[in-house]
Amino acid sequence: MKNTMWRTGLVVALVSLLAFAVVGCSTSAEEPAQTESQEITVMLPEWGVPTDAMLQEFQDESGVKANVEVVAWDDIRNKISVAAAGGQAAADVVEVDWSWVGEFNNADWLEPLTVTSEDTADIPSISSFTVDGKVLGIPYANDFRVGYYNTDIYGKAGLTEPITFAEAKDQSAAIKQKGLLQYPSTMPLTAGEGTTTGLLWLTFLRDGKVFNDDNTLSKDNVLTSLRYMDSLVKDGLINPANITQKDIDTYRQLSSGEAAFMVGPTYFVGLVENPDESKVVGQIKTIVPPGGDSKAKQTMSLTEGVGILKASENKEAAQKFVDWYTSAATQKQLYTDVDILPTRTSVLTELVNSGQIKNADALIETAKLIKSPFPNGVPAYYSEMSPAIYNAINQMASGSLTPEQAFDEMNAKVTELAKSASQ
Amino acid sequence: MPPDAYRESHVKKVERTGYLLLAPAALVMSALVLYPIVFTFVYSLQDYRLIYPDKRAFVGLENYARVLADPMFWNAFANTLLVTVIVLLLGLTSSLVVASILSVPTRFNGLLTAVAIIPWALPPVVNGLLWKFVFYPGYGLLNKLLIGAGVVEGPIQWFGGRLGTLLVIALVVAWRLAPFGAIVLLASMQSIPRDVYEAATTDGASRLQAFWDITRPLLAPSIAVVASYLVVNSLFTFDEVIALVGNRALTSTLALYNYNQAFTFLNLGTGGATAYLVMLGTGIAGFAYVRSMVGKAG
Numbered sequence: 001m002k003n004t005m006w007r008t009g010l011v012v013a014l015v016s017l018l019a020f021a022v023v024g025c026s027t028s029a030e031e032p033a034q035t036e037s038q039e040i041t042v043m044l045p046e047w048g049v050p051t052d053a054m055l056q057e058f059q060d061e062s063g064v065k066a067n068v069e070v071v072a073w074d075d076i077r078n079k080i081s082v083a084a085a086g087g088q089a090a091a092d093v094v095e096v097d098w099s100w101v102g103e104f105n106n107a108d109w110l111e112p113l114t115v116t117s118e119d120t121a122d123i124p125s126i127s128s129f130t131v132d133g134k135v136l137g138i139p140y141a142n143d144f145r146v147g148y149y150n151t152d153i154y155g156k157a158g159l160t161e162p163i164t165f166a167e168a169k170d171q172s173a174a175i176k177q178k179g180l181l182q183y184p185s186t187m188p189l190t191a192g193e194g195t196t197t198g199l200l201w202l203t204f205l206r207d208g209k210v211f212n213d214d215n216t217l218s219k220d221n222v223l224t225s226l227r228y229m230d231s232l233v234k235d236g237l238i239n240p241a242n243i244t245q246k247d248i249d250t251y252r253q254l255s256s257g258e259a260a261f262m263v264g265p266t267y268f269v270g271l272v273e274n275p276d277e278s279k280v281v282g283q284i285k286t287i288v289p290p291g292g293d294s295k296a297k298q299t300m301s302l303t304e305g306v307g308i309l310k311a312s313e314n315k316e317a318a319q320k321f322v323d324w325y326t327s328a329a330t331q332k333q334l335y336t337d338v339d340i341l342p343t344r345t346s347v348l349t350e351l352v353n354s355g356q357i358k359n360a361d362a363l364i365e366t367a368k369l370i371k372s373p374f375p376n377g378v379p380a381y382y383s384e385m386s387p388a389i390y391n392a393i394n395q396m397a398s399g400s401l402t403p404e405q406a407f408d409e410m411n412a413k414v415t416e417l418a419k420s421a422s423q
Numbered sequence: 424m425p426p427d428a429y430r431e432s433h434v435k436k437v438e439r440t441g442y443l444l445l446a447p448a449a450l451v452m453s454a455l456v457l458y459p460i461v462f463t464f465v466y467s468l469q470d471y472r473l474i475y476p477d478k479r480a481f482v483g484l485e486n487y488a489r490v491l492a493d494p495m496f497w498n499a500f501a502n503t504l505l506v507t508v509i510v511l512l513l514g515l516t517s518s519l520v521v522a523s524i525l526s527v528p529t530r531f532n533g534l535l536t537a538v539a540i541i542p543w544a545l546p547p548v549v550n551g552l553l554w555k556f557v558f559y560p561g562y563g564l565l566n567k568l569l570i571g572a573g574v575v576e577g578p579i580q581w582f583g584g585r586l587g588t589l590l591v592i593a594l595v596v597a598w599r600l601a602p603f604g605a606i607v608l609l610a611s612m613q614s615i616p617r618d619v620y621e622a623a624t625t626d627g628a629s630r631l632q633a634f635w636d637i638t639r640p641l642l643a644p645s646i647a648v649v650a651s652y653l654v655v656n657s658l659f660t661f662d663e664v665i666a667l668v669g670n671r672a673l674t675s676t677l678a679l680y681n682y683n684q685a686f687t688f689l690n691l692g693t694g695g696a697t698a699y700l701v702m703l704g705t706g707i708a709g710f711a712y713v714r715s716m717v718g719k720a721g
Contacts, residue, residue: 085691103689106476191668191670192669241580243582244580245560383689384687387672391673394671398584
């Protein structure tokens with residue numbers, strides 16, 4: 001009995017050993033290059049993920065299998081930085097937001113990409129991802145600020161398209177007075193990134209200058225914007241719930257018919273025409289955003305791109321993915337299948353001309369106005385500067401600070417950071 | 424082998440086995456707890472900002488001084504203290520009330536206990552999101568109910584001010600933590616012999632007197648356990664704050680401040696210093712508490 005058990009054990013052990021050996025041989029001898037260098041990880045937010053069919057097509061074309069990790073946008077930067085601190089790559093290809101470029105460049109986490117001059121000319125926002133001649137990311141999702149107003153509400157109030165921000169505010173007051181809407185304007189006031197960019201675009205669209213050449217805040221212009229935001233809250237033209245609502249929810253007040261005017265993301269060009277998402281289909285007109293004494297002469301781009309991490313061990317395959325993902329053909333398909341607005345002017349024009357992008361009267365015109373509000377590029381300390389700005393605005397909107405106090409609070413931090421970085 | 428020598432060898436063998444069995448856990452603890460504790464301290468003494476890798480250098484206690492001089496740290500400290508005090512009061516009171524209700528034998532006891540424990544089983548972030556729907560600015564559930572009942576005309580901005588927001592945060596945290604307290608207190612209540620109450624009733628004690636003179640002193644050790652559980656958990660309030668109001672400086676807590684230093688600003692130096700300051704503070708408070716308990720027991 002004992003002998004039989006011993007023999008059975010020996011057979012099991014030998015078979016297991018053989019199985020391990022066979023598995024080991026098959027991976028090491030038959031397809032080492034396939035599995036090690038032709039498989040990459042791609043970290044993208046939910047809205048940037050290509051369809052399975054597109055990924056399969058890419059794999060068939062290039063021989064590279066892209067495993068997409070869907071990570072919340074807020075968490076991608078954390079994952080990249082934590083892994084980078086340990087000398088690891090969170091993924092081979094990662095999402096790179098325009099606001100991360102400065103710090104990622106300083107930290108030396110991104111691999112410079114190879115880009116043709118044709119691509120550079122076709123993707124104007126690539127300049128936001130270029131530092132000292134190095135292209136650190138290629139924009140894939142277009143986003144810049146355009147104006148929107150509800151033609152139905154404006155018509156009932158006897159109003160026409162706003163030309164300046166002052167006019168837009170007066171129009172909101174008139175709409176409220178006529179009892180058409182309780183809160184006719186909307187913009188983010190929450191303690192979040194959207195509020196910082198809100199101050200930046202408001203100042204940039206109106207005055208063309210947010211920062212001085214030494215990266216400190218332009219006092220007169222920023223203070224004017226803060227007073228404008230404060231008056232919207234105090235005059236009851238903006239929903240006080242915006243103080244704690246996510247920025248996307250504040251923008252959705254336009255598509256839900258609660259607000260009649262906003263300057264917002266280009267994403268809403270399509271969204272307001274989608275009956276599943278919008279209660280005001282056919283009522284919203286996209287416009288070149290208002291400015292100071294006339295229409296805005298510049299707008300701000302908040303583009304998202306993809307880059308390759310320096311710690312990646314599959315850079316060649318990763319570059320193939322980036323090339324494919326940002327190519328004209330893929331961008332066209334991404335718009336059709338996943339609603340990502342293309343960053344290539346050629347694709348954008350083609351989609352507008354073919355009628356695939358609706359409600360886009362002012363889209364192309366505004367796209368030509370894209371400029372950066374940062375005179376020296378996005379600073380490396382942006383992630384530390386942004387909370388100082390949005391928290392000061394949030395406190396002002398909550399009634400804890402006056403616009404002057406809010407300016408002093410954010411200015412102290414921005415000046416400290418700018419000085420510290422220049423040392 | 425003489426009996427003494429045998430016993431000694433057996434004890435050694437048992438000891439060896441004990442150490443051997445402890446080794447895997449010790450190894451895991453060293454890697455996941457000891458290593459980060461040591462390295463966090465090392466980082467706290469350095470100018471270690473991930474976005475300025477070339478500037479990494481030893482700076483002594485400079486990071487500690489910077490954190491202590493930061494008004495936002497003290498703002499977070501005050502917020503955390505307030506949340507902790509409210510959670511302690513709400514948590515203890517509701518734990519005691521729920522435990523008292525559940526200690527009355529009925530045929531629904533099992534079901535009620537299971538229902539009461541549900542909030543405790545919720546992950547903190549889910550708890551925060553759940554309550555966000557209730558307190559949602561504009562037309563959240565609570566506003567809808569209040570407007571529907573004609574109590575208010577327009578929606579209340581629950582998160583408009585600092586104090587109101589902190590009260591809501593404390594309420595939400597207490598709601599999650601109280602069930603554990605209730606279960607601990609319920610177990611203690613059920614271990615008190617019935618005849619003690621019967622004797623008190625015979626002597627003419629009312630139910631309130633019985634609770635005050637019998638239940639309360641016999642529950643004291645369990646109340647202390649629940650109190651320390653509530654304090655420790657509310658000191659590290661993070662998920663609920665993020666879920667309810669986001670990364671808002673006005674209502675930031677120490678855990679959120681620490682997170683921002685390390686992961687938003689990518690400053691592992693001040694992040695490490697904050698972690699140690701918090702650890703030191705809670706350590707001293709914990710030590711004082713344990714000392715006082717030992718003193719009372721002695």
